[in-house]
Each structure stands twice: as structure tokens, then as C-alpha cells.
Amino acid sequence: MSSKKPLILVTNDDGISSPGIASLVDAMKEIGEVIVVAPDKPQSGVGHAITINSTLRIHKTKFHDVQEYSITGTPVDCVKMAVNKILKKKPDLIVSGINHGSNISINVIYSGTMSAAVEGAIEGIPSVGFSLLNDSIDADFTASKHFAKTIARQVLDHGLPKDICLNVNIPRLHLSEIKGIRVCRQARATWIEKFDERKDPGGNPYYWLTGKFVNYDEGKKETDVWAVKNNFVSVVPVQFDMTGYSALPALEKWKWKMK
Amino acid sequence: MSSKKPLILVTNDDGISSPGIASLVDAMKEIGEVIVVAPDKPQSGVGHAITINSTLRIHKTKFHDVQEYSITGTPVDCVKMAVNKILKKKPDLIVSGINHGSNISINVIYSGTMSAAVEGAIEGIPSVGFSLLNDSIDADFTASKHFAKTIARQVLDHGLPKDICLNVNIPRLHLSEIKGIRVCRQARATWIEKFDERKDPGGNPYYWLTGKFVNYDEGKKETDVWAVKNNFVSVVPVQFDMTGYSALPALEKWKWKMK
Numbered sequence: 001m002s003s004k005k006p007l008i009l010v011t012n013d014d015g016i017s018s019p020g021i022a023s024l025v026d027a028m029k030e031i032g033e034v035i036v037v038a039p040d041k042p043q044s045g046v047g048h049a050i051t052i053n054s055t056l057r058i059h060k061t062k063f064h065d066v067q068e069y070s071i072t073g074t075p076v077d078c079v080k081m082a083v084n085k086i087l088k089k090k091p092d093l094i095v096s097g098i099n100h101g102s103n104i105s106i107n108v109i110y111s112g113t114m115s116a117a118v119e120g121a122i123e124g125i126p127s128v129g130f131s132l133l134n135d136s137i138d139a140d141f142t143a144s145k146h147f148a149k150t151i152a153r154q155v156l157d158h159g160l161p162k163d164i165c166l167n168v169n170i171p172r173l174h175l176s177e178i179k180g181i182r183v184c185r186q187a188r189a190t191w192i193e194k195f196d197e198r199k200d201p202g203g204n205p206y207y208w209l210t211g212k213f214v215n216y217d218e219g220k221k222e223t224d225v226w227a228v229k230n231n232f233v234s235v236v237p238v239q240f241d242m243t244g245y246s247a248l249p250a251l252e253k254w255k256w257k258m259k
Numbered sequence: 260m261s262s263k264k265p266l267i268l269v270t271n272d273d274g275i276s277s278p279g280i281a282s283l284v285d286a287m288k289e290i291g292e293v294i295v296v297a298p299d300k301p302q303s304g305v306g307h308a309i310t311i312n313s314t315l316r317i318h319k320t321k322f323h324d325v326q327e328y329s330i331t332g333t334p335v336d337c338v339k340m341a342v343n344k345i346l347k348k349k350p351d352l353i354v355s356g357i358n359h360g361s362n363i364s365i366n367v368i369y370s371g372t373m374s375a376a377v378e379g380a381i382e383g384i385p386s387v388g389f390s391l392l393n394d395s396i397d398a399d400f401t402a403s404k405h406f407a408k409t410i411a412r413q414v415l416d417h418g419l420p421k422d423i424c425l426n427v428n429i430p431r432l433h434l435s436e437i438k439g440i441r442v443c444r445q446a447r448a449t450w451i452e453k454f455d456e457r458k459d460p461g462g463n464p465y466y467w468l469t470g471k472f473v474n475y476d477e478g479k480k481e482t483d484v485w486a487v488k489n490n491f492v493s494v495v496p497v498q499f500d501m502t503g504y505s506a507l508p509a510l511e512k513w514k515w516k517m518k
Contacts, residue, residue: 047307047335048368055465056454076306076369080468084452106381108501109307110335118501122365122449150516158513161506163447181515185502188422190381193343195315206314209339237510239503242367242377243444244496247420251496254417256440257409 006032006092006156009120011078013043013099013112016063016070020098023141024130025064027149028095031156035091036063037082039112040070044101048115049074056081075116083123093156094120097130098144100137104169104224105187105215108238114167118240121165126155128166133228143175147233151181160237167236171228182232187223189215265291265351265415268341268379272302272334272358272371275322279357282400283389284323286408287354290415294350295322296341298371299329303360307374308333315340334375342382352415353379356389357403359396363428363483364446364474367497373426377499380424385414387425392487402434406492410440419496426495430487441491446482448474 008028012021016038028034040059050073057072058081069086071078079094096116103111113129120127128151132144147170160166167186171178191211198206217223224234267287271280275297287293299318309332316331317340328345330337338353355375362370372388379386387410391403406429419425426445430437450470457465476482483493 042312045309045311047305047309047374049305049308050369050468052304052468053301055457055467057463057465077468080452081454081466085454085466106499109377109381109499110309115306118368122368154513154516161503161509164503164506180517183507183510183513183515185504185507186500188500193339195340195344198314204316206316207340207344208314209309209311209336235510235515237503237506238501239506240365240368240501241445241447242497242499242501244420244423244498245444247423247496247498248442248444250420251442251494254413254442256442256494257413258439 007089008032008034009082009091009094010034010036011038011075011096011116013039013046013075015039015042016061018100019137020100020141022064023145024095024098024148025066027145028152030149031153034066035087036066036068037078037086038070039075039078040072043074043112045110046074046112047110048076048118051077075112076119079116079119091125093152094125094127095130095152098141098148099131100139101131101135102133102169103129103131103167104228104234105189108167108186117165118238121163122240126160128152128155128168130168132170134172143173143178144170146175164237164239167238169224169228169234171231173231177231178233179231182227182234184224184227184234184236185222186236187215187217187225189213189217189225266348267291267293268350268353269293269295270297270334270337270355270375272298272305274298274301275320275329277359278396279359279400281323282404283354283357283407284325286404287411289408290412293325294346295325295327296337296345297329298334298337299331302333302371304369305333305371306369307335310336334371335378338375338378350384352411353384353386354389354411357400357407358390359398360390360394361392361428362388362390362426363487363493364448367426367445376424377497380422381499385419387411387414387427389427391429393431402432402437403429405434423496423498426497428483428487428493430490432490436490437492438490441486441493443483443486443493443495444481445495446474446476446484448472448476448484
């Protein structure tokens with residue numbers, strides 16, 4: 001293990017035993033020293049959740065042939081514990097994923113995968129979340145592994161702009177079918193929710209969250225939705241300053257009444 | 260109940276039985292028709308989490324003298340269920356809180372209170388999160404109630420800029436000590452984490468997340484941290500487009516290698 005190898009922290013939100021993280025570990029082993037700190041169970045959709053009302057445990061695990069720990073918490077907990085408790089030095093790169101499913105557009109805000117990358121950026125570490133547009137446990141991660149490796153190498157070479165991480169989405173295609181990599185903005189889109197109502201054996205209702213993805217930026221070539229639909233890998237720079245700067249002048253003009 | 264009264268959805272992250280939401284319901288009753296849809300238990304720090312791997316239940320409750328439901332989910336689940344399942348029409352305003360504790364600066368990203376407001380904005384509804392800088396169950400919400408009412412009224416009058424919600428933080432002071440309302444940006448700050456290690460009765464370690472808030476924007480008058488420290492109520496416009504636009508030109512210049 002050469003001391004010149006970059007130290008790469010790998011995490012995810014599908015849990016430490018998912019095929020997606022195994023693919024990411026494989027890809028990162030070729031370019032650096034890998035340490036895995038990941039949730040002990042699936043944490044999809046937890047967003048930027050942190051564990052403050054209960055305790056956390058760290059367990060040494062051996063799913064992959066690297067130094068590895070599972071955490072009884074969220075993806076963001078994993079990054080915080082790795083950086084502040086487990087690792088002896090700051091990692092050179094944090095990678096999260098490879099997520100089983102899309103994190104384009106508004107999904108960035110619900111995604112545990114991306115929240116781990118955002119937390120990395122908050123801690124001042126170059127961070128990238130990778131997602132494959134395929135939910136299946138049997139998804140083929142060949143193309144995703146390829147792009148995880150090439151993009152991670154470029155981030156290690158260039159660094160990232162201050163306070164920025166990357167949201168990378170890979171279309172569900174063979175490597176030869178992918179046209180290239182496009183830098184994009186987050187498409188303006190939303191989920192129109194439906195709640196699938198069922199009855200328990202006692203006749204009482206319960207609900208499953210489902211929904212339909214509606215893209216308000218249909219056909220706009222600068223968006224991530226357009227990129228993946230047109231066989232490109234999308235790369236969106238993501239920031240954690242949520243201030244709506246464009247709204248400041250209008251709000252400053254309000255006569256804020258005290259009573 | 261006049262049909263001209265605005266319909267106001269009240270939610271929070273401290274749970275439906277917390278004193279903070281009771282204060283917010285009281286304040287909103289004076290200006291509109293109030294419906295409460297809130298988590299059945301505390302959900303602090305859950306960020307923008309949604310429930311996708313388990314089911315949700317709705318229970319009619321009677322904590323406050325209004326139409327009211329508790330949900331076995333997160334604050335974002337509550338907004339989604341209220342808007343898409345429970346309410347007969349779109350609310351005119353969503354208010355979240357009053358949170359027991361600060362949501363200034365980077366806390367916006369971890370906050371269930373603010374994530375409910377952000378979800379409201381995603382659904383195209385004027386939304387405001389309110390937080391009092393006092394964690395105590397015995398906190399005095401008098402000043403907070405006052406500002407919740409006056410700010411909610413102004414939002415109902417003006418509307419909000421597109422895709423924007425408001426993050427309002429109220430200092431821990433008597434009403435007479437508060438100097439006014441300031442429109443701000445989110446201060447650049449972070450938590451330096453510590454993990455408080457303890458041993459269980461079997462001698463195995465477990466951890467509590469703790470941390471120290473570090474403000475990189477100390478003394479900057481345009482920030483929310485400065486405002487609350489200087490006895491102002493802070494109002495930050497918050498957006499859900501997380502694209503780091505300023506980073507796009509630099510990233511577009513990279514020679515993105517396919518191999």
C-alpha cells in the first residue's frame with residue numbers, strides 16, 4: 001500500500017451489503033486506498049437525516065476485501081463518523097453509491113446517496129455521488145464502474161470548486177451505447193404523489209407512498225433529465241448553500257411589519 | 260368559518276404533541292382556517308427524509324381544537340399526505356414549527372422543520388418554517404407566536420417568489436427586546452463533530468453525536484447568524500434547486516475523459 005495512493009472513503013444509502021457499493025469498492029481499489037463506512041441496512045430516501053435522538057454503533061465488517069465498518073445510522077452519520085471518528089486522516093475523496101436507481105433532478109434532495117456527498121462537501125472534502133438508472137438488485141454495474149473510476153480520477157486530478165460536490169447519474173445502457181459525459185443543471189421537476197391505500201387484516205387503512213415524476217424542463221438540453229434520456233452520463237455540481245439569492249431583492253423591499 | 264379565510268396547513272418536526280406546534284396553531288387560528296397534519300413522534304434531524312420502505316398510517320387526533328391528523332412518518336411525509344391525500348383543496352399557506360431550537364445557517368439542511376417548508380415550496384405552496392432559539396420544553400413562545408402571525412400575514416398578502424420558502428429564526432428574547440426583522444442569507448458554517456463514546460452494560464461502545472457550531476461568516480451582517488445574535492428575527496429565502504451554478508463554467512472546461 002503506497003503512501004502516495006489517495007485515501008478514498010466509500011459509502012452509500014442502499015446498505016453495506018448491496019451490489020452497488022461492491023461495484024464502487026472494486027472501481028476505487030484501482031485508484032486508491034479504500035475504506036468503507038456505510039449503513040448496516042438500506043437507507044433509501046432518508047435525505048440529509050442525522051441520528052440525534054438515539055445512539056450509534058460501529059461494527060467492523062468483511063463484505064469486501066478492504067478496511068470496512070457498518071454503522072447503525074444514516075449515510076450522513078456514516079460520513080460524520082468516518083471523518084471525525086474512524087479515519088486517522090482526512091480522506092482525499094468521498095464517493096457514495098453506486099445507487100440502485102436514479103438521483104436526477106429533484107431526487108437529489110430526498111437521496112441518502114447524495115446527502116452523503118453533500119455532507120462530504122460541507123466537511124470540505126471532494127465528494128461525488130453515483131447513481132445508476134436501474135433499481136434492480138441484478139442491475140449491470142459495468143458501465144457505472146467505468147464512469148465511477150474515470151470521474152473519480154478526474155476529481156482527484158482537478159479538485160472540485162469550493163463548497164461543491166457532484167451528482168453523477170449513469171443511464172441504463174451498455175458502455176458502448178453511452179455517448180459521453182455532460183455537465184448539467186438540476187432539471188425543475190417534481191413528484192405528483194399518490195398514496196396507495198390498502199387494508200390491514202383488521203380492516204384499517206395504511207398507505208404506500210408512490211408518485212409520478214413530472215419534468216417541467218422537458219427538452220431542455222442543459223438539464224440532467226435531458227442528458228440521461230439522450231444516453232449521456234449527467235454531472236451536476238451541487239451546493240449546500242440553500243439561500244435563494246435571486247429572491248433577496250424582492251423580500252428586502254417588503255415593509256416588514258413588527259405588528 | 261368564513262370561506263374567505265385562508266386555509267393554513269400546520270406541521271412540524273418535534274411531533275404533534277409538542278408545545279411549539281400548539282403555539283403555531285394558536286397564532287394561525289387568528290388569521291385562517293387551520294388543519295394540522297404532523298408527525299406522531301419527534302422527528303428532529305430527519306432532514307428531507309421520506310418513507311418509501313415502510314408504510315404510513317393516518318390517525319385523527321384531538322390535541323388542538325382544529326381538524327387534526329397525526330402521521331407515522333416524517334415532516335415531508337406529512338406535507339405530501341396532507342396535500343395529496345387529506346386536504347380537499349390546496350392550502351394557501353404551509354407553516355412548520357415552531358421548532359424547539361435553532362435552524363439558522365447550515366442547520367437548514369438537517370432540519371425536519373425546514374424540510375417540510377421546502378417540500379411545500381416544491382409543491383408550489385407558500386411555505387414558512389419557524390424556529391425559536393431555545394431547545395427547552397418550557398420555552399416561552401410569546402415572541403415567536405407574535406412573529407409567526409405577522410410574517411404569515413405578510414406572506415399571505417404578498418405571496419412568495421417562485422420556488423422559494425422562508426426560514427425564520429427567532430432569538431430567545433422577550434418581544435420588547437427584539438429589534439426587528441432582517442432578510443438574510445444562510446451563514447457559511449459547519450458542525451465540528453465529536454462522538455461521545457460510552458459503554459453499554461456489556462462493555463461494548465456506543466456513540467452520541469455531538470458537535471461544535473463553527474461560523475465562517477463571523478461578523479457578516481448579511482447573514483442569519485449575525486441577525487439572531489444581534490436581536491433580530493432572521494428571514495432567509497430558501498430554494499430547492501441545489502445546482503451550484505457558479506461551478507458550471509469551471510466544470511464545463513474540464514476535458515471529460517471517457518476512459
